Amino acid sequence: MVTALIDDMSWAQDAACRGLTHLFFPDHGDSRTGSAAKAICASCPVRIECLTYALDNHENTGIWGGYNSRERRTLNRWRRLARQQGLIE
């Protein structure tokens, strides 16, 4: 169980946001900090892994994979619909 959790997060070693976590959990309404975080995500080599992790684990705070919590809820709704339609696993 612990090993699986560590394996699931191994992508984080290559994260572009290492050492910058203060940018990725902006205060409510602080769009400027959120935009700065999203700009870093745009060139992150593990963006897909990060976003997938956040969607799979229903992370409801912070910026993950370039998306804030409201945007991730929308993505998860689309993902659920795509699964129901058999478009993705």
Ligand code: SF4
């Ligand atoms: S996509 Fe963004 S939040 Fe995720 S690891 Fe990369 S820089 Fe960090």
